Amino acid sequence: MSQDSVKRDRPWLMRTYSGHSSAQASNQLYRTNLSRGQTGLSVAFDLPTQTGYDSDHPLARGEVGKVGVPINHIGDMEALFDQIPLDQMNTSMTINATAPWLLALYVAVAERQGVEPSTLQGTTQNDVLKEYLSRGTYIYPPEPSVRLTTDLIAYTVEHIPKWNPTNVCSYHLQEAGATPIQELAYALSTAIAILDAVKASGQVSEESFHEVVGRISFFVNAGIRFVEETCKLRAFGRMWDELTQQRYGVDNPKQRRFRYGVQVNSLGLTESQPENNVQRIVLEMLAVTLSKSSRARAIQLPAWNEALGLPRPWDQQWALRMQQVLALETDLLEYDDLFEGSHVVETKVLELIAGAREEMARVESQGGLVTCIETGYVKSELVQSHTLRMRNIESGELKIIGVNCFEETAESPLTAGEESGIMKVDKRAEEEQLTSLRHFRSNRDFDQVERALELLRAAAIDGTNIMPPSIECARSGVTTGEWSEVLREVFGEYRAPTGIDIAPLTGGASEALKLVRESVRMTGTELGRPLRLLIGKPGLDGHSNGAEQIAVKARDAGFEIVYEGIRLTPHQIARAAQEEGVHLIGLSILSGSHMELIDDIFTELKRIGSADIPVVIGGIIPEQDAEHLLQNGLKAVFTPKDMDMNGIMSAMVSIIRKAHGLEVLS
Amino acid sequence: MQQSDDKISADLAAAVSEGDRSALASALNLLDDQRARVRSQAAELLALLQVNQQFRDRHLIGITGPPGAGKSTLCAALISVWRKRGLRVGVLAVDPSSPISGGALLGDRLRMQTSHEDDGVFIRSLSSRGQFGGLSAEVWPMSIVMLAGFDIVLIETVGVGQREADIAQLCDTTCYVAQPGSGDSVQFLKAGILEVPHILVVNKEDMGNVARRTLAELRSALNREHPDGHWKVPVLATSATTNAGVESLADVIDEHHNALTTQQTLLPRRRRYQIYWIHKRLLEEFGSFGIERLGGEKKFLAQLEKNQLDLFQHYESLRKQLHKI
Ligand code: B12
Ligand SMILES: Nc1nc2c(ncn2[C@@H]2O[C@H](COP(=O)(O)OP(=O)(O)OP(=O)(O)O)[C@@H](O)[C@H]2O)c(=O)[nH]1
Ligand SMILES: [Mg+2]
Numbered sequence: 001m002s003q004d005s006v007k008r009d010r011p012w013l014m015r016t017y018s019g020h021s022s023a024q025a026s027n028q029l030y031r032t033n034l035s036r037g038q039t040g041l042s043v044a045f046d047l048p049t050q051t052g053y054d055s056d057h058p059l060a061r062g063e064v065g066k067v068g069v070p071i072n073h074i075g076d077m078e079a080l081f082d083q084i085p086l087d088q089m090n091t092s093m094t095i096n097a098t099a100p101w102l103l104a105l106y107v108a109v110a111e112r113q114g115v116e117p118s119t120l121q122g123t124t125q126n127d128v129l130k131e132y133l134s135r136g137t138y139i140y141p142p143e144p145s146v147r148l149t150t151d152l153i154a155y156t157v158e159h160i161p162k163w164n165p166t167n168v169c170s171y172h173l174q175e176a177g178a179t180p181i182q183e184l185a186y187a188l189s190t191a192i193a194i195l196d197a198v199k200a201s202g203q204v205s206e207e208s209f210h211e212v213v214g215r216i217s218f219f220v221n222a223g224i225r226f227v228e229e230t231c232k233l234r235a236f237g238r239m240w241d242e243l244t245q246q247r248y249g250v251d252n253p254k255q256r257r258f259r260y261g262v263q264v265n266s267l268g269l270t271e272s273q274p275e276n277n278v279q280r281i282v283l284e285m286l287a288v289t290l291s292k293s294s295r296a297r298a299i300q301l302p303a304w305n306e307a308l309g310l311p312r313p314w315d316q317q318w319a320l321r322m323q324q325v326l327a328l329e330t331d332l333l334e335y336d337d338l339f340e341g342s343h344v345v346e347t348k349v350l351e352l353i354a355g356a357r358e359e360m361a362r363v364e365s366q367g368g369l370v371t372c373i374e375t376g377y378v379k380s381e382l383v384q385s386h387t388l389r390m391r392n393i394e395s396g397e398l399k400i401i402g403v404n405c406f407e408e409t410a411e412s413p414l415t416a417g418e419e420s421g422i423m424k425v426d427k428r429a430e431e432e433q434l435t436s437l438r439h440f441r442s443n444r445d446f447d448q449v450e451r452a453l454e455l456l457r458a459a460a461i462d463g464t465n466i467m468p469p470s471i472e473c474a475r476s477g478v479t480t481g482e483w484s485e486v487l488r489e490v491f492g493e494y495r496a497p498t499g500i501d502i503a504p505l506t507g508g509a510s511e512a513l514k515l516v517r518e519s520v521r522m523t524g525t526e527l528g529r530p531l532r533l534l535i536g537k538p539g540l541d542g543h544s545n546g547a548e549q550i551a552v553k554a555r556d557a558g559f560e561i562v563y564e565g566i567r568l569t570p571h572q573i574a575r576a577a578q579e580e581g582v583h584l585i586g587l588s589i590l591s592g593s594h595m596e597l598i599d600d601i602f603t604e605l606k607r608i609g610s611a612d613i614p615v616v617i618g619g620i621i622p623e624q625d626a627e628h629l630l631q632n633g634l635k636a637v638f639t640p641k642d643m644d645m646n647g648i649m650s651a652m653v654s655i656i657r658k659a660h661g662l663e664v665l666s
Numbered sequence: 667m668q669q670s671d672d673k674i675s676a677d678l679a680a681a682v683s684e685g686d687r688s689a690l691a692s693a694l695n696l697l698d699d700q701r702a703r704v705r706s707q708a709a710e711l712l713a714l715l716q717v718n719q720q721f722r723d724r725h726l727i728g729i730t731g732p733p734g735a736g737k738s739t740l741c742a743a744l745i746s747v748w749r750k751r752g753l754r755v756g757v758l759a760v761d762p763s764s765p766i767s768g769g770a771l772l773g774d775r776l777r778m779q780t781s782h783e784d785d786g787v788f789i790r791s792l793s794s795r796g797q798f799g800g801l802s803a804e805v806w807p808m809s810i811v812m813l814a815g816f817d818i819v820l821i822e823t824v825g826v827g828q829r830e831a832d833i834a835q836l837c838d839t840t841c842y843v844a845q846p847g848s849g850d851s852v853q854f855l856k857a858g859i860l861e862v863p864h865i866l867v868v869n870k871e872d873m874g875n876v877a878r879r880t881l882a883e884l885r886s887a888l889n890r891e892h893p894d895g896h897w898k899v900p901v902l903a904t905s906a907t908t909n910a911g912v913e914s915l916a917d918v919i920d921e922h923h924n925a926l927t928t929q930q931t932l933l934p935r936r937r938r939y940q941i942y943w944i945h946k947r948l949l950e951e952f953g954s955f956g957i958e959r960l961g962g963e964k965k966f967l968a969q970l971e972k973n974q975l976d977l978f979q980h981y982e983s984l985r986k987q988l989h990k991i
Binding site: 498561576609 | 687688691694695698699700701704763764766767768769770771772773775776779783788789790791793
């Protein structure tokens with residue numbers, strides 16, 4: 001049978017989430033990827049850009065260009081899309097708290113390219129609610145943040161009609177431990193919170209409101225239990241269809257369609273035997289492609305070395321090729337829905353829907369998602385789920401190949417070699433970015449900048465749409481830090497609940513935990529008071545899972561825990577450690593800025609006279625860095641392959657004992 | 667080592683009084699330390715600070731109320747007000763600990779974030795460690811050390827019923843924060859389960875009607891003088907998140923302090939509370955049997971009243987006496 005005789009569906013959009021070092025370097029990367037057959041752009045911004053700081057802000061130290069591209073002003077944005085005609089591009093931007101600003105820059109660059117802004121196509125993630133629950137790049141309190149979200153939506157629906165203004169995310173919830181039911185419930189509750197806010201803002205007419213509903217898209221996760229995940233996506237489609245019809249009265253079925261993009265699960269990708277991640281990624285991709293009626297519109301895949309560090313171009317190419325093989329070599333796209341009529345699938349779908357409905361009702365009865373974020377309810381539920389997952393991995397109930405079973409392995413050629421299989425961002429990138437930023441600042445019309453910022457402030461205060469003055473700011477040469485700072489002054493800043501105040505899991509303590517408890521208690525008695533541990537997340541890194549799980553475990557092991565959440569300065573951490581009289585500081589850093597941050601923390605501790613407190617770190621720490629840090633006074637380094645949490649607890653007790661001249665327990 | 671202990675304590679006391687943060691941290695660690703050798707050092711430190719002669723102009727304030735009423739957030743709001751008035755603030759935040767593992771999450775600190783760089787604020791968390799009602803036994807000595815370094819010392823503790831009434835026997839001013847809509851506070855007050863505070867606050871007034879209703883209920887339930895005398899208990903509304911009413915609360919707290927000093931009841935009261943604390947602590951440690959050994963409750967209390975020396979030293983010597991028996 002010849003291939004052309006069969007009608008094939010069009011493949012989904014294949015994306016690679018990327019960006020690093022500088023606008024110029026990222027532009028190079030995008031153009032290479034486009035020439036290799038990638039069909040859309042997915043921009044990763046660095047953490048300062050995502051949290052509203054210029055590259056030369058003290059909090060940005062070590063983070064500039066690390067996990068994404070730094071965009072400070074229109075000059076950077078222009079360089080990012082150099083020779084990429086925006087009228088022919090579909091650009092997805094993972095940006096939230098500063099979404100209106102990055103969209104404003106995009107519009108301003110389009111104007112400079114001579115492209116009519118109304119023809120632009122793409123997506124701003126613009127789902128700030130999950131930032132408080134998982135992703136961590138929020139700035140302002142929930143209420144004004146939701147207002148910025150709705151301003152962007154109201155603006156695009158009128159002025160950039162093909163734009164997807166909001167990508168409601170459940171992806172990050174699963175990465176923070178959510179079960180499929182929680183993913184369904186909280187994502188849909190998020191959509192409700194956003195749509196209700198748009199409606200309440202009075203900025204869009206009844207007719208346009210249906211258009212808004214139609215433009216909401218989703219960004220979901222697909223984990224390794226791929227059958228259940230397939231069912232979850234069918235459940236999503238059905239629940240969305242029903243919700244948009246019943247709650248918002250949308251009659252047009254097209255506007256009720258559940259449109260979604262995917263990044264498959266990365267939380268389950270391992271540092272040990274990392275080649276196994278390839279199988280995992282491919283299987284997870286099946287969950288969102290097999291069923292035609294609930295197939296993803298766009299997919300981006302992580303790379304095999306996800307748990308080691310940032311992927312290199314070759315690693316990303318490999319991930320892209322996985323998609324291409326599935327879409328173009330296999331016969332998948334020749335068939336109608338494979339699961340229609342399967343009562344096995346149907347039963348599971350109904351079960352998920354029932355569970356999700358129940359949880360949504362619980363959220364609604366507590367005042368809706370925004371309130372449940374403020375009270376910490378949802379965050380605690382997520383931490384609870386993740387704690388359960390960790391416990392099951394520890395006990396072996398949840399099998400992870402290469403981690404808690406089949407651990408023996410031959411030497412891997414993948415991680416051999418100079419760079420040990422990951423991308424190293426050139427240290428000079430930060431320097432160069434700072435120079436170019438200073439140059440840009442001194443060459444702009446300062447009065448014009450001031451005027452634009454005043455317009456922005458006025459809109460922030462009086463509640464008129466934030467987009468027009470933001471676009472004016474973009475044109476005028478305002479920087480990311482300046483735009484965000486004006487809004488910080490008007491809206492204030494926020495610190496979200498940490499969710500770690502959960503009840504201990506039922507089922508009692510394991511023997512290993514009991515042993516650890518005894519050593520914690522005994523050491524506390526020997527030292528005169530209960531052992532105290534400060535868990536610190538310095539810098540802009542928002543990865544909180546590790547810190548949360550260590551905090552919960554350490555509490556259950558008998559430690560007194562001080563944990564104040566993400567994004568603290570080295571100064572704040574050192575000071576809290578002193579005020580609280582802790583026996584040990586445990587840092588958690590996954591964003592790659594550990595070298596600079598640990599250096600700063602040691603300096604601070606010395607300055608305030610607390611250099612005697614021992615410090616350990618956990619997170620994504622490449623081996624070479626670990627060696628260097630251990631030589632410079634750090635007491636221990638833990639990475640994702642250290643899955644034995646009781647072991648980590650014992651190691652910490654030993655470090656405390658050693659620091660106080662007590663003999664180490666066997 | 668032993669010989670230089672005196673000098674260590676003297677240096678520490680001097681540094682604490684100058685507001686040295688590192689010294690204060692060490693002093694608090696010292697007071698927390700249960701090892702016998704360290705206890706006497708702690709007693710010395712407290713004696714050196716001359717608690718009973720000084721700190722008349724300083725203010726020890728207790729903030730209590732049901733879980734989640736907004737105590738920590740309100741503390742943060744109060745701290746900003748006091749900082750603007752140029753006052754230095756020390757905080758002791760007490761969190762419950764797990765009876766099984768002994769572990770605790772010291773969570774109040776998170777909500778008390780004020781200015782990061784401010785040297786005029788110092789927060790130490792404590793776990794209740796399952797003893798001494800809602801308080802930790804170390805709170806009293808620690809609050810004394812903090813008074814040496816700060817104009818205002820705030821103690822936050824969860825409290826709903828009689829069991830947690832200790833805070834009222836510790837602070838100059840006790841402030842109860844009620845949660846709007848929960849009738850508990852009113853019921854407890856009426857039933858006499860809740861010790862009458864000096865100031866009653868209905869927080870979260872931004873919640874609107876519910877808050878107004880609770881405010882009205884409490885006002886009618888509490889239209890009276892404080893049992894201490896000469897003080898009519900005010901009932902205020904605040905919002906820790908919008909800062910509404912927080913300035914007035916700070917003013918009222920200050921008024922109570924003024925009332926205590928002009929009536930010259932501040933220092934005698936602190937002394938009385940300290941005796942109460944010692945009594946209670948010894949009872950916990952040695953039971954009524956221990957008190958009998960000291961000559962019975964009456965004699966023992968009378969001795970404490972008479973004592974012109976430092977009470978903490980007295981306490982330590984009583985402990986030693988009992989341990990020898
Ligand atoms: C989950 C995850 C997320 C979640 C985080 C959810 C959350 N609230 O934590 C989400 C989806 C939000 C996310 C977002 C991003 N992520 Co991410 N993420 C991961 C992922 C897949 C797993 C991390 C994890 O949570 N593991 C589970 C926990 C329990 O393990 P752990 O933290 O490693 O902790 C263990 C040990 O390390 C140790 N430990 C850790 N901390 C501590 C502390 C102490 C005191 C002790 C004793 C021990 C200890 O003990 C733990 C138990 O084993 C990793 C890759 C991977 N597989 O590791 C990427 C990864 C960390 N992310 C990465 C990036 C780039 C990002 C983004 C910056 C992308 C972007 N440009 O926008 C964003 C932004 C996040 C932000 N605000 O900073 C990179 C970092 C690159 C680098 N270091 O060079 C990684 C490595 C992926 C990659 N290869 O690109 N991410
Ligand atoms: N609406 C509103 N919420 C408030 C106010 N004060 C505090 N909150 C919220 O109430 C919740 C609890 O606040 P906390 O300050 O932690 O309360 P707490 O009494 O210290 O709680 P515990 O120490 O756990 O007993 C948080 O979500 C606060 O944001 C207020 O005035 N208005
Ligand atoms: Mg509190």
